[in-house]
Amino acid sequence: MSVIDIPPSPVRLAAVAAPGQPEPTPALEQLYRGFEQELLVPLWTQIGDLMPREPRSKASAHLWRWDRLLALADEAGRIVPVGRGGERRAIALANPSLGGRPFATPTLWAAIQYLMPGEDAPEHRHSQHAFRFVVEGEGVWTVVNGDSVRMSRGDFLPQGGWNWHAHHNAASQPMAWIDGLDIPFSYYTESQFFEFGRESLPPAERISPEFSRSERLWAHPGLRPVSQLQDQPTTPLLAYRWVDTDRALAEQLALEAEGVPATLSPGHAAVRFCNPTNGRDVLPTLRCEMHRIRQGASTLARQEVGSAVFQVFEGRGRVTVGERSWDVARGDLFVVPSWMRFEAHCDKNAASLDLFRFSDSPIFESLHAHRTLVQPR
Amino acid sequence: MSVIDIPPSPVRLAAVAAPGQPEPTPALEQLYRGFEQELLVPLWTQIGDLMPREPRSKASAHLWRWDRLLALADEAGRIVPVGRGGERRAIALANPSLGGRPFATPTLWAAIQYLMPGEDAPEHRHSQHAFRFVVEGEGVWTVVNGDSVRMSRGDFLPQGGWNWHAHHNAASQPMAWIDGLDIPFSYYTESQFFEFGRESLPPAERISPEFSRSERLWAHPGLRPVSQLQDQPTTPLLAYRWVDTDRALAEQLALEAEGVPATLSPGHAAVRFCNPTNGRDVLPTLRCEMHRIRQGASTLARQEVGSAVFQVFEGRGRVTVGERSWDVARGDLFVVPSWMRFEAHCDKNAASLDLFRFSDSPIFESLHAHRTLVQPR
Amino acid sequence: MSVIDIPPSPVRLAAVAAPGQPEPTPALEQLYRGFEQELLVPLWTQIGDLMPREPRSKASAHLWRWDRLLALADEAGRIVPVGRGGERRAIALANPSLGGRPFATPTLWAAIQYLMPGEDAPEHRHSQHAFRFVVEGEGVWTVVNGDSVRMSRGDFLPQGGWNWHAHHNAASQPMAWIDGLDIPFSYYTESQFFEFGRESLPPAERISPEFSRSERLWAHPGLRPVSQLQDQPTTPLLAYRWVDTDRALAEQLALEAEGVPATLSPGHAAVRFCNPTNGRDVLPTLRCEMHRIRQGASTLARQEVGSAVFQVFEGRGRVTVGERSWDVARGDLFVVPSWMRFEAHCDKNAASLDLFRFSDSPIFESLHAHRTLVQPR
Amino acid sequence: MSVIDIPPSPVRLAAVAAPGQPEPTPALEQLYRGFEQELLVPLWTQIGDLMPREPRSKASAHLWRWDRLLALADEAGRIVPVGRGGERRAIALANPSLGGRPFATPTLWAAIQYLMPGEDAPEHRHSQHAFRFVVEGEGVWTVVNGDSVRMSRGDFLPQGGWNWHAHHNAASQPMAWIDGLDIPFSYYTESQFFEFGRESLPPAERISPEFSRSERLWAHPGLRPVSQLQDQPTTPLLAYRWVDTDRALAEQLALEAEGVPATLSPGHAAVRFCNPTNGRDVLPTLRCEMHRIRQGASTLARQEVGSAVFQVFEGRGRVTVGERSWDVARGDLFVVPSWMRFEAHCDKNAASLDLFRFSDSPIFESLHAHRTLVQPR
Structure with missing residues (x-):
């Protein structure tokens, strides 16, 4: 039993009258039958879906x-x-x-x-x-x-x-x-x-x-065992404790309040979980972060190549993904498909909105295919 | 018109009596209806397809x-x-x-x-x-x-x-x-x-x-313009000429004949098209190579994570991909799906079998997910 | 006033009868005068000093x-x-x-x-x-x-x-x-x-x-501020506190006692101070480490390209550098010139011997010139 | 026999009346005698020589x-x-x-x-x-x-x-x-x-x-033997032939004449000899380049951390290093000490001035210590 099999559909091509498409004629139909028989698909029938101006995700928010x-x-x-x-x-x-x-x-x-x-x-x-x-x-x-x-x-x-x-x-x-x-x-x-x-x-x-x-x-900040100097593409640290994450986020907001650059944008603190052997993402394909939005504050609106999943860790607020918006509370999970605009706002009555986030960004960064668009406020 | 739309099928789960599956009961059926309604799919119904012992490609040779x-x-x-x-x-x-x-x-x-x-x-x-x-x-x-x-x-x-x-x-x-x-x-x-x-x-x-x-x-071997020192993830060299490729392959076989290690295996020469700014693949996602198999010689059998497409450039021979085998000649194209065994043999009456090959290997190497299995002769 | 000026001595060459040297003759003397006049020095008069079999430091222990x-x-x-x-x-x-x-x-x-x-x-x-x-x-x-x-x-x-x-x-x-x-x-x-x-x-x-x-x-283990993702060749962390260093060393010895590989050699724990942005040395030219030798234990004997300076942080013991040996106590400083053999031993009556060490090893590692020789016990 | 021994001079300190220096007194003299005995030298007597505003080479042009x-x-x-x-x-x-x-x-x-x-x-x-x-x-x-x-x-x-x-x-x-x-x-x-x-x-x-x-x-441009994929910190290519170097330089000047950016500055072409396995310098410590200055043209004036040696390969011209200037011809060698200004000019009657150059720049680049100052014309 599998819900994910690819249907064994053969190549099916239809000559249609449409902009950018060759005029439907018997000769074209015959050509398309030849393509189908030889397992060929012309670019001109697919380009809009395959090569859009910018990512249009099949996935939904x-x-x-x-x-x-x-x-x-x-x-x-x-x-x-x-x-x-x-x-x-x-x-x-x-x-x-x-x-x-x-x-x-x-x-x-x-x-x-x-x-x-x-x-x-x-x-x-x-x-x-x-x-x-x-x-x-x-x-x-x-x-x-x-x-x-x-x-x-x-x-x-x-x-x-x-x-x-x-x-x-x-x-x-x-x-x-x-x-x-x-x-x-x-x-x-x-x-x-x-x-x-x-x-x-x-x-x-x-x-x-x-x-x-x-x-x-x-788990000692900045200290590496001299017995463990070999390169490790995945993190050797198997737990990142909440007491550390919480303190790091609190300090970013405290530094911001003292006028020191430390947050991503006003009221928006964030830490990335990193591999201590190289300072990069914990895993070659997964970026994992914790975000904290201060009482009443919002993130900047952001679009990014690749997709993300969030889980609300604590607090209440409102998140917007593309055309969708939800009020969220502890434990709720939501997805941000590729290149969809994302914003989050912490409720005025919540101390903060803490969001755990993971994404596939390291794949795109490794392949020099990453792009980000941040809307300045 | 698109042949590649994903069907908008909803989640469908069926309780079945099978090894590793929970016993079908009314309670299980009810649980599955709850999953369907909440857009959830349990791992235990999918694990065989999602997490096989080794890659089993959906694609065919x-x-x-x-x-x-x-x-x-x-x-x-x-x-x-x-x-x-x-x-x-x-x-x-x-x-x-x-x-x-x-x-x-x-x-x-x-x-x-x-x-x-x-x-x-x-x-x-x-x-x-x-x-x-x-x-x-x-x-x-x-x-x-x-x-x-x-x-x-x-x-x-x-x-x-x-x-x-x-x-x-x-x-x-x-x-x-x-x-x-x-x-x-x-x-x-x-x-x-x-x-x-x-x-x-x-x-x-x-x-x-x-x-x-x-x-x-x-296109000057080992020479870099001092005006062009910035990093370039894709090659700045826009043409790799046949005269160079042919000579490089011929020299590998000549060196082999002199007893110098130069080929991939006896009778099998190969060059990779590289980015002269960093010695790596020409493109971050595509590996491109030219292979030459000497008259009557064969490659080693090889399995690799990721897929490849070959085109016969010159010569005649026989190629085997998984369970399939074909006699090939100039221009023929064939695919090698992920982890399928590949071998090629040059006809005794052909001077050589020259194969152009491209693959997605750089993706896996960048992400530390590459594996290769070569069958020693 | 400077004690470090290079003396303005001209080129001075003397023809001598010695193995590997040309026979002293009037013609050779005349050649040497020509060299001196043109500011030239032949390799054959210098090779022993310039190109020794292995580093022979000018510096002393x-x-x-x-x-x-x-x-x-x-x-x-x-x-x-x-x-x-x-x-x-x-x-x-x-x-x-x-x-x-x-x-x-x-x-x-x-x-x-x-x-x-x-x-x-x-x-x-x-x-x-x-x-x-x-x-x-x-x-x-x-x-x-x-x-x-x-x-x-x-x-x-x-x-x-x-x-x-x-x-x-x-x-x-x-x-x-x-x-x-x-x-x-x-x-x-x-x-x-x-x-x-x-x-x-x-x-x-x-x-x-x-x-x-x-x-x-x-200073949060494994956590990186998302506002600080740019590459930094020198560490942005300006203090590595003793409480962390001490705990890291103590844990290595505790793990060793539990049978887990954690120390450099039995009884010898060591941490390297690292740049959290890349896991490498804190500074591009300086490696800085803290070593702890357990009561009564010794390090392995080690030779390394490049030189080091040690300061005793705590404890008592005996250190050997090449042909020299000293009993050491808190605050004492000593140098280990390039390729000289180094060993340390913690006194039986001291809880441990803690040594701060810094060296120039990153220079040699960056230039692929590093070598280490460790004497197995 | 060695002309390069370091003189075995002990520490010698003199109390002098000078800006930035402590006032000479009997107490200071006594302190300095203590320093000498304990093999110590205070920074304040050396800082001008050790820590200049910018490199002042001991070497001469x-x-x-x-x-x-x-x-x-x-x-x-x-x-x-x-x-x-x-x-x-x-x-x-x-x-x-x-x-x-x-x-x-x-x-x-x-x-x-x-x-x-x-x-x-x-x-x-x-x-x-x-x-x-x-x-x-x-x-x-x-x-x-x-x-x-x-x-x-x-x-x-x-x-x-x-x-x-x-x-x-x-x-x-x-x-x-x-x-x-x-x-x-x-x-x-x-x-x-x-x-x-x-x-x-x-x-x-x-x-x-x-x-x-x-x-x-x-020696095939952009082509790498697939049998030779391991990292190599030094170039595996053992000869870079003049025919290639000459053609590369000529093409840069020809492209410049066609309006295409290719030269370092007008009339100044240059190629760097590179390791084809990584596009970097041929050797970890030595940068080697060939420069061609067109008839009547000049280089920009340039200062660089680290030193260089040039040899005139062909042509005639004038070179300036710091305060020195010379007319040069085939085979002449000259040195450019660290941070000294360098310029070269090709004679109006020479087809070009070809200069071979090598320097220690890779050392400084590897250690993030490189700086260059180019005087715009």
Whole structure:
């Protein structure tokens, strides 16, 4: 069963009377039959769709409410077991304009994952890059190559491709979080590898330390272990804790108030989660950031090549994506398709609006194809 | 009219009895209806397709015969005008497994372009990277930012995104060549920009010099103009001439015969067209190479992440792509989908088998996602 | 007055009977006179010195005792004013084999700087890269481009070339610290620029915040301000605090005790101070690290191209540099000339031996000239 | 015997009455005696020399006449044998202000090397980077790792550190050329390694091919052997032939005449010899270029951090270096010390003035310490 098969439709060409199209004649029809037979498609029938003036996304701006996601995930927790084969109790956002595929945008996967008390999600590894972000709850540890990483509210856990990983819920409550991956990108580009791991974790890895070994080695600002100097395209730091993220955002706004340039625009602080070995994005295909908009403030309007998914971490406000606008609250998820205009505004009665964001920008920057258009205020 | 629209199908989930799937029950059916309503798709129904053990391409191995392409292009030359709107008389290969889309592979566009004597293809520019390769014929000049570049048999003409370009046929014969672009990749990732240029070229640009200005500046081995030191992600050299390519390949085989390591494997010489400013691929998304297999010799069998298109430039031989095999001759085009095994063998009666190849490998190398598997002999 | 002038000696050549030298004859003597007159020197008379089998440093291994340095700096504090012209009350280590020059090694400058209560060192900037390291004391703030940076025991303060900076002592006690720069390297390579700044700091910059603006922006592990994405060859983080350094070293030893690879060798922890924008050395010419050797443990013996200066931060132990060995204690400084073997051992009665180290290694790594030889135990 | 030993002078400090200096008093004298005893030098006595406003080179602008060099080299050819120990009949330029050391500038070595008919210079390798440039003559082959490379007028032969190499004169005439190396830089920074090679070349390497294997693999514009994709910090191309260099320079001037930007400034063409694997300088420490100044034209006046050595390849003209000016002709060598103003003018009666130039600029660019000041006309 697959909702994402490409229909096996053959080449079908129709001669039509339209600007830029050759005049329909019997000769043209005969030519088109020849093209169909030889599996050929002329550019002149496709150019408007293939080569637009600027990106016109197939995807839609769309919002998913956290309470609905959580309720369904909880229900799934009760009736769908987690285990080898299905691998994860992860439920993915399916953009309404992408044909029922479990793709939040053409390149990005976003899912809510849910683990019941005492449950384990089995070990595997895959070439797709992934992260977890925790909007609420605690009690699950992700075990990456044998290193147990605590997951708590506000924490961001990146995980480069091809690392072994499993999850286990050590608490007496279920826990939900979101997974972000580049599954659609690697699906379209056909570059995925996957392997099953051990059937269960040994006791030595089913532990619940406050800090992972990766943090103890790497989470010291500006300090690099001299034993770890080799290049690493994905971050070796497996958890970015909320206490650090929160402080960094608060300091940007405090510096701004002191007249020091620190924010992206007035009232809009933002940090990017980075690979400490090179200062670049945590993952080669995924950019992950936390944004904070001050009480009553707004972001600048922005268009960017590539797509993004946001989750509201805290606060209330209003976001606009292209022609759509929504009032948002904790946990809500929404997508910004390529080149659609995005703005966010923090409610006057909220201390701030904190938005977690991930996007596919590193792909375009690596390929020198990135463009951004920021509307000055 | 578009053959490539994504069908507006909604989310459809079916509870089935299958390994790794939850047992079909009324509760599960009800959960699936909830998912459909909220635009959610669970991973456990999709994982086999999304996360295979290794890439299983949707595309097929397929061969297009040059004589058929040429005949249809010639017919199009007679009945389809070239001009603004349609922009180019380019007829694209449509992989039989990609739903009738004009995509040779999921990421690559390959088309035969055809220009009648005296005809012009109008000026435009686009963010997609492109090249032309000439398997036979001459008489057309491509004008890139005002620089006239001759096109003759064996020449390779790369052209980075966002450069203005037009073509004009200065000869008394029609001319055909192939165009390669990253149109499918930029289409899926929604990162394309396009602009129309001038309606016609001024006389000063409708000239027919033997060598372009770009060649006069850049086509000197190991020499860089000191006036041109800035970084350039796409090559500033607009033509790679056959005389150079042929000599480089011949020297590799001659060195091999002298016992010097120079070839990829015994009897298999290969050069990559490179950006002289950084030694890397000519274009950020496209790798372009010329391969020569000595009389009676074979390549090693090779699997690679990402897809490739080949055109036979000269000689006769047999190529194998996955489960398919064909005898090939001048001009024939074939595709190698991601991770499919490829081998080529030069006929005992041909001096050599020369293959032009282009692929999407730079995308994967930039993103640290490239893998290659070479079968030792 | 300068102790570092190159003597204006002319070319002087002597024909000698020695292996590898041409036989002394009147004709050779006449040839040598011709060389002298034309300012020429034949390789064959110099090759042994110029092109040795491996680096043979002109510099000596040498140790300076902290109590002697501090006593002389204190005396200088009483009788030598600090102000424009002299610029700094900095007293440099002069390697005994470098001709009385104030060079700790052929490339590195190391000095003790001393500031009396209420004193200011005037603002200037220079292309040389610099840092300060505080072995004891507090009360001085360094003001870098208007940003006040506290200096306390164990803190490391890097400062890339061409940034304005001044110091002021806000305390009631004198304070000493060490300065490290690449003055000898830029002196030999003749690449130095210098400018005087404002005569005195405005009150708004004579403040004593606990944390600098640079720390508030940058000292968050793995987090980068999205407003600060441009490349920076020198670190934007102006202070690396002891609390972080100490914790990072302690964690490495704790991880080692748990069986996790984290240290350089058993009992030897080390962190490198890095530029958070690229994960590389804080300064393009200077590598700065803190090493901790566990009670009773030793480092591996190591030879490295390029030279280093060490200061004992805490503990007691014994260090060996080439043929020399010393018992060391807090504040002692010593140099390791190029390719001389270095080892350190922590005393059995000391909790640990903490060594601050800086070297010129980034120069050689940038130029692909770095080599290291580590003696396995 | 060595002319380059550092004098073993101890620290000597004198209290003097001068601006910026502390007032001479008995206490100051006593402090200075303490400094001398402890091997310390205060910054305030040295800052003017160590930290000037801009580079003030210890080296002098100086010119060496080719006829005098050649006559002395020829004399050396008659009376000084070449062989193991002395290694090369290379006679180095000794800048008149660098203490009789065989250093053309503080970082660069330039020597005339001379080989008699039938003579061999023995094989060795060293970490210093080197090149040969041939102002006239032919008949010598340099054998690099067993690859015989012809040396003819106008050819440039780079050779990265740690490659085995020997020379042999296969002609019936003596031959001279110049060697350039980074010997002074590696001497000061103490980073040199050296090894002797085989005592004599086997017959298979004493051959005289027109083109080396390196050229046959690499001297094809924009084409890279697919068998040679690994990163190479030094160029794999061992000869840059005059025919290519000459054509590249001629084309730049021709393009300029057609109104196309191609030259550095009007009438001033220049090419840089580059590493085809990365488009950067041929050697990590040495920049090598050929400049052509059109009949009657001049370069812009230019100051640059770091030093350069020029050799006149062809033509006549006048060059100005700081306060010095000379009329120059074929073969003349001159040095441009750091930050000294340089200009060149081609004689009205010469077709052009062709200047070979090498400098240490890559060192400064790698370390982000490069600066250039060009005087607009």
